[in-house]
Amino acid sequence: MKNKSKQAKTVEAKKQALLSILKNRGLTVYDDLNNGKFPQFSIPSRSVSNIVYDKKLRQYILGKAAAVRSSRNMSQLRSFTQLAWLAFFVNRLVNEGKTSTLRDIYYSSQAFAIDFEDQPESDNIIVDLEAILARAREDFHVFPEERSSVFGNLTIEYTVPGYEGKRMNLSDHPDGYLIGPSLSSAELVDTDAELVIAIEKGGLFTRFVEEKVHKKFKAIIVDTAGQAPRSTRYLLKRLSTELGLPVVILADGDVYGEHIAMVIKSGSANAAHLRELTVPDAKWLGVWATDIEKYKLPTIPMTESDIKRIYELQKDPRYQEGNWKKQLEVFLKLKRKAELEAFSKYGLTNITDIYLPEKLELAKSL
Amino acid sequence: MSSIKETFSQISPSEFFYRNRDLAGFSNPTRSLYTSVREFVENALDACDQKGILPDVHLSIKAVDPEQPDPKPYILSVKDNGPGIEPKHVSLAFGTVLYGSKFGLKQARGMFGLGATMAILYGQITTNKPVTVKSCADGKTQDEFVMLLDIQKNKPIIQKHTTKESSKTGLSVSIVLEGDYSKAGIKIRDYVAQTSLITPYASITFEEPTGEKFHYPRIVKEMPTPPTIIKPHPHGIDVETIRRMMVDTHYQIPVVDNKMISKVRSELGLQKKNPNSKAILEKAQKKWSGLSRPVRIIVAMISFLDMDFEKLSKIRIDDLDVPNKKLTYWDFGESQSHIIELDPETPYYKQLANTVAGDTLHSFMTKRFQRVGPTTADKFAEFAKFKPEKRIGSMTNEDLVRLADSLQKFEEFLSPDPSCLAPLGEEPLSKGIMKFFNPEFASVIQRSASAYSGFPFIVEMGIAYGGDIPPKGLQVYRFANRIPLLYDEGSDVVLKVVNEVDWSRYKIKGDPPLVIVSHICSTRIPYKTVGKENVADRPEIERELKNALQFLARKLAVHMSRQGMADMAKKRANLYSKYVPLIAQFVTELSGNKKEPNYKQLMQKGSEIEEQV
Numbered sequence: 001m002k003n004k005s006k007q008a009k010t011v012e013a014k015k016q017a018l019l020s021i022l023k024n025r026g027l028t029v030y031d032d033l034n035n036g037k038f039p040q041f042s043i044p045s046r047s048v049s050n051i052v053y054d055k056k057l058r059q060y061i062l063g064k065a066a067a068v069r070s071s072r073n074m075s076q077l078r079s080f081t082q083l084a085w086l087a088f089f090v091n092r093l094v095n096e097g098k099t100s101t102l103r104d105i106y107y108s109s110q111a112f113a114i115d116f117e118d119q120p121e122s123d124n125i126i127v128d129l130e131a132i133l134a135r136a137r138e139d140f141h142v143f144p145e146e147r148s149s150v151f152g153n154l155t156i157e158y159t160v161p162g163y164e165g166k167r168m169n170l171s172d173h174p175d176g177y178l179i180g181p182s183l184s185s186a187e188l189v190d191t192d193a194e195l196v197i198a199i200e201k202g203g204l205f206t207r208f209v210e211e212k213v214h215k216k217f218k219a220i221i222v223d224t225a226g227q228a229p230r231s232t233r234y235l236l237k238r239l240s241t242e243l244g245l246p247v248v249i250l251a252d253g254d255v256y257g258e259h260i261a262m263v264i265k266s267g268s269a270n271a272a273h274l275r276e277l278t279v280p281d282a283k284w285l286g287v288w289a290t291d292i293e294k295y296k297l298p299t300i301p302m303t304e305s306d307i308k309r310i311y312e313l314q315k316d317p318r319y320q321e322g323n324w325k326k327q328l329e330v331f332l333k334l335k336r337k338a339e340l341e342a343f344s345k346y347g348l349t350n351i352t353d354i355y356l357p358e359k360l361e362l363a364k365s366l
Numbered sequence: 367m368s369s370i371k372e373t374f375s376q377i378s379p380s381e382f383f384y385r386n387r388d389l390a391g392f393s394n395p396t397r398s399l400y401t402s403v404r405e406f407v408e409n410a411l412d413a414c415d416q417k418g419i420l421p422d423v424h425l426s427i428k429a430v431d432p433e434q435p436d437p438k439p440y441i442l443s444v445k446d447n448g449p450g451i452e453p454k455h456v457s458l459a460f461g462t463v464l465y466g467s468k469f470g471l472k473q474a475r476g477m478f479g480l481g482a483t484m485a486i487l488y489g490q491i492t493t494n495k496p497v498t499v500k501s502c503a504d505g506k507t508q509d510e511f512v513m514l515l516d517i518q519k520n521k522p523i524i525q526k527h528t529t530k531e532s533s534k535t536g537l538s539v540s541i542v543l544e545g546d547y548s549k550a551g552i553k554i555r556d557y558v559a560q561t562s563l564i565t566p567y568a569s570i571t572f573e574e575p576t577g578e579k580f581h582y583p584r585i586v587k588e589m590p591t592p593p594t595i596i597k598p599h600p601h602g603i604d605v606e607t608i609r610r611m612m613v614d615t616h617y618q619i620p621v622v623d624n625k626m627i628s629k630v631r632s633e634l635g636l637q638k639k640n641p642n643s644k645a646i647l648e649k650a651q652k653k654w655s656g657l658s659r660p661v662r663i664i665v666a667m668i669s670f671l672d673m674d675f676e677k678l679s680k681i682r683i684d685d686l687d688v689p690n691k692k693l694t695y696w697d698f699g700e701s702q703s704h705i706i707e708l709d710p711e712t713p714y715y716k717q718l719a720n721t722v723a724g725d726t727l728h729s730f731m732t733k734r735f736q737r738v739g740p741t742t743a744d745k746f747a748e749f750a751k752f753k754p755e756k757r758i759g760s761m762t763n764e765d766l767v768r769l770a771d772s773l774q775k776f777e778e779f780l781s782p783d784p785s786c787l788a789p790l791g792e793e794p795l796s797k798g799i800m801k802f803f804n805p806e807f808a809s810v811i812q813r814s815a816s817a818y819s820g821f822p823f824i825v826e827m828g829i830a831y832g833g834d835i836p837p838k839g840l841q842v843y844r845f846a847n848r849i850p851l852l853y854d855e856g857s858d859v860v861l862k863v864v865n866e867v868d869w870s871r872y873k874i875k876g877d878p879p880l881v882i883v884s885h886i887c888s889t890r891i892p893y894k895t896v897g898k899e900n901v902a903d904r905p906e907i908e909r910e911l912k913n914a915l916q917f918l919a920r921k922l923a924v925h926m927s928r929q930g931m932a933d934m935a936k937k938r939a940n941l942y943s944k945y946v947p948l949i950a951q952f953v954t955e956l957s958g959n960k961k962e963p964n965y966k967q968l969m970q971k972g973s974e975i976e977e978q979v
Contacts, residue, residue, distance in 0.1 A: 030957040031963075034965075036971060077941055084956075088952035
C-alpha cells in the first residue's frame with residue numbers, strides 16, 4: 001500500500017509540473033503580446049545532424065542545436081500559432097483528465113480555425129511541443145492509434161476519471177489487454193511475475209497464452225505488434241523500473257527483428273528528444289542469425305531492402321560490438337531469414353517447449 | 367578537242383533575277399506575296415524617312431476573283447505620302463532592275479531598291495499583268511504609268527501614260543501577282559503590326575482580302591533624326607571595293623574629239639592646219655607651265671604615239687598600264703589593237719603616270735575614308751609597308767591585296783562613324799511598346815554605337831512585363847533597320863542571347879508575361895541567309911545585345927522585387943490580423959488570465975517589418 005500511494009503521488013506531481021510549465025510558457029507569450037514584443041519558442045533541433053548517441057544514457061539524444069520559432073517571421077507565424085493552440089489544447093486535456101489521439105488532434109484543431117493541412121503537419125507540431133517541454137505526448141494525454149497488448153498476472157489500479165481506485169488483473173482475459181491511455185496511466189499494484197517477455201507477433205502472443213507461458217515461466221507477456229509503440233515501450237520501462245522485472249525480447253530472425261529489440265532497449269532516433277522510453281537492461285533472446293543454423297529453421301531469402309538495412313545498421317554506433325554486431329554479420333553471410341513461426345515445423349509447441357527455455361537459460365549469462 | 371562549241375551570251379540583270387528569283391524571296395506564292403508586301407511597304411517608309419515626312423502608308427490586298435481557291439491572283443497596292451518620283455525617272459525606277467538611288471553608305475531598310483522591281487517582275491511572270499504607278503513629285507500633277515518589263519532587254523514598255531492634277535505628293539504602286547493569302551495572311555498581319563511597333567511615327571492602314579481593316583495610328587509625332595551618308599570605314603573594305611574606288615579617283619584620259627583638238631590648238635597657239643607631232647611637241651615645251659591638265663596629257667600621248675591630230679582622233683586609248691609601262695590602243699582605221707612600250711626616261715612619262723596613277727596613298731586614305739587624318743594615314747602607310755606618296759593607280763595586284771589586307775588589320779583607325787545610323791530612339795521605342803503591349807512595366811535602352819568589321823551598329827532594346835501581355839512565356843520581337851524579322855527565329859543571335867539568360871535570377875518564374883523588343887541598326891546587318899530573316903552571331907553584336915539585355919533585366923528585377931514587397935506587405939498584414947488574435951486567445955486561457963493581452967501594437971509592427979532576406 002505504501003508503494004501504491006507513492007505512485008499516485010508521482011503521477012499527480014508529474015501532472016502538476018506539466019501544468020505549471022504550460023502556464024509559464026503561456027504567461028511569457030501573454031506578456032510579450034502585451035509589451036508589443038514578438039513572442040517566440042526555442043525548439044531543440046531534431047535534424048539528423050543534431051541527433052547523437054549518448055553512451056552513458058545508452059540511447060539517442062538531441063544535441064545542443066536549437067531553432068527559434070518566432071512570430072516575427074512570417075513563414076513561421078502559422079506554425080507558431082499552431083504550437084500555441086496545441087499548448088492551450090493540451091492544457092485543457094490534462095486539466096479535465098481527458099485523452100486524445102493524434103488523429104483526434106488533427107480534427108480538434110479545426111474547431112479553432114487552426115488549419116493543419118494534413119495529419120502529418122499536426123503530428124509534427126505535437127513532436128515540436130514534446131521537444132520544447134521535454135515531455136512525451138502520452139504525458140499530454142495524446143496517444144497514437146496503434147495499440148499493443150499485455151497479458152499476465154499483474155494487478156493494476158486505474159487513475160483515469162470514473163475508474164479511480166478500480167483494480168484489474170491482467171490475466172483475466174485470454175486475448176490480453178490493450179495498452180491504452182488508461183492502462184498507461186494506471187498504477188502497477190501487484191504481481192508474482194519474475195519476467196517480462198516482449199514478443200513481436202500477435203499470433204505467437206496467443207500461442208504463449210494458450211501454452212500458459214505466464215505460468216510456466218512466471219512471465220508477463222507483451223505483444224509489441226511489430227515495432228513497439230511508445231505506449232508499449234513506456235509500459236515495458238515501468239515494468240522494468242517500478243517492478244524490477246527483467247525484460248526479454250523475442251522477434252523474427254531477421255534484421256528488423258534485431259532492431260525491434262534494439263529500439264526497446266535503447267530507443268529510436270525519432271524519439272531522441274524523450275528520455276523515458278528505453279529499457280537499457282532488456283535482453284534480446286532471438287531469433288538470432290546463429291539460431292537459424294542451430295535449430296535448423298526453415299528460411300526464406302532476404303530481399304534487397306533487408307540487405308540494405310543491414311548495411312545501414314552496421315553504421316549505427318549501437319551495433320559496433322558484441323552479439324549485436326556478430327548477428328548482423330551472420331545475417332549478412334546467410335542472406336536468409338527465419339520468422340518466429342518457423343519453429344512450427346517441429347510442432348506447434350516446439351518454441352515454448354524447447355527454444356524458449358533454452359534461450360532463457362542462455363540469457364542468464366548474457 | 368571538244369566538238370561541242372560553247373556559246374557565251376550576256377544576260378540582262380532582269381533575266382538574271384528572273385532565273386534566280388528564289389534568292390530574292392520569291393520561291394512560292396506564299397512567300398512571294400509576303401516579300402512583295404515587305405518590299406513596297408519598306409520602300410514607302412524609306413522614301414518618307416529620307417525626306418523627313420511622317421509616313422502615311424496604305425496597304426491593300428484584294429483577290430481578283432475571291433471565289434477561286436488559293437493560290438490565285440491578288441491585287442497588291444501600296445500608297446504613301448512620300449516625295450514621289452519625278453515622271454522622267456518613274457519608268458526607269460520601276461521598269462528596270464538595278465536602277466536605284468540607295469547605293470550610298472547609310473542605314474536604310476532595303477539595300478539597293480531592287481525588291482520592288484523584283485515584285486513587279488514576279489507579278490508580271492505569274493499573271494502577265496502590267497504594273498500601275500501613280501506618282502506626284504511636285505504637288506501639282508500626278509503621272510500615271512501602266513507598264514510592262516521587257517525582261518531580256520531590261521527595259522520598260524510603257525502601255526499608258528496619263529496625267530491629272532493633284533495637290534499632294536506621294537507614290538502609289540499596284541501590281542497583280544499570284545499569291546496564297548490563306549497561308550501568307552498570318553505573317554503579313556504580324557509584319558504590319560510589328561512594323562507599326564518599330565515605326566511609331568508612321569500611320570499604317572492595311573486592308574485584307576476579306577475586307578477587314580487594320581489601322582495603326584501614329585503614336586509619336588516626331589521623326590527620328592535622319593541618317594547621313596558617309597564615306598566607308600577602312601575595316602569594311604575589300605579588294606574589289608578598292609578597285610572601284612580607284613576607278614573614280616583616276617583622272618580620266620580625255621577623249622580626243624574636234625572640241626578637244628581645238629582646245630589643244632588654242633592653248634598651244636598653233637596656227638598650222640595640220641602640224642606634225644614634232645611641231646606640236648616643240649610648241650608644248652615652250653608653253654608647258656601654262657597648259658591645262660587635259661592638254662598636257664594629250665601632248666604626252668602625242669609624244670609616245672608619235673601621231674598628229676588626225677591620227678590621234680582615229681584611235682581609242684584602251685589601257686594605260688603604268689607598272690608595266692605599256693599602253694594599249696584601238697585603231698579604228700585598221701580595226702585592230704596595238705600595244706606600245708613606254709619609255710620611263712622621257713619627261714612625259716611622269717606626267718602620264720601621275721595622271722592615271724591617281725592619288726597618293728596618303729591622300730587616298732584621308733579623302734576617301736571616314737575618320738582618317740594625316741597622322742593616321744602616315745602610320746597606316748608604314749604599317750602596310752608602302753610609302754605615303756605611293757600612287758594608288760600604280761599598284762600591282764599583289765600591292766592591292768596587301769593594301770586591302772592591311773586595311774583590315776590596322777588597329778589604330780577610329781571606330782566607325784555612327785552618324786549614318788538611324789536608331790529609333792528611347793522615347794519613341796518606349797511609347798511604341800507602351801501602346802502596343804500596354805504592359806504593367808516597360809523599360810528601354812539604346813546602347814552607344816559599336817562596330818563589327820568596319821560597319822557601325824547600334825543596339826536598341828526594350829522589355830515589357832505584365833499588363834495586357836498574356837502569361838505565355840517570353841516572346842521576342844526582332845527588328846533590324848526597322849524591319850520586323852519573322853522567319854527563321856531559331857538561329858538568330860538575339861534568340862541565342864535571350865535564351866542564355868537565367869531568368870530566375872531576375873525574379874522571373876514559370877511562363878511570365880514577358881516581351882523583349884530588340885532592334886539592331888547597321889549600315890550592314892550580318893544576315894545569315896539571303897532571306898534576311900536572322901542575324902548572324904558576330905561577337906561584337908552579341909556583346910552589345912547581352913549588355914542591353916542585362917541592363918533591362920536588372921530594371922525588371924527591381925520592379926519585380928518592388929512589386930513583390932508590396933504583395934508581401936499585404937500578405938503580411940493579412941497573416942498578422944488572422945493569427946495574432948488567435949495566439950492571444952490561446953495564451954490568455956493557458957496563462958490563466960481573464961483579459962486578452964493588448965496586441966494592437968504588435969499587429970502594427972508585424973505588418974510594417976520588411977521581409978528579411
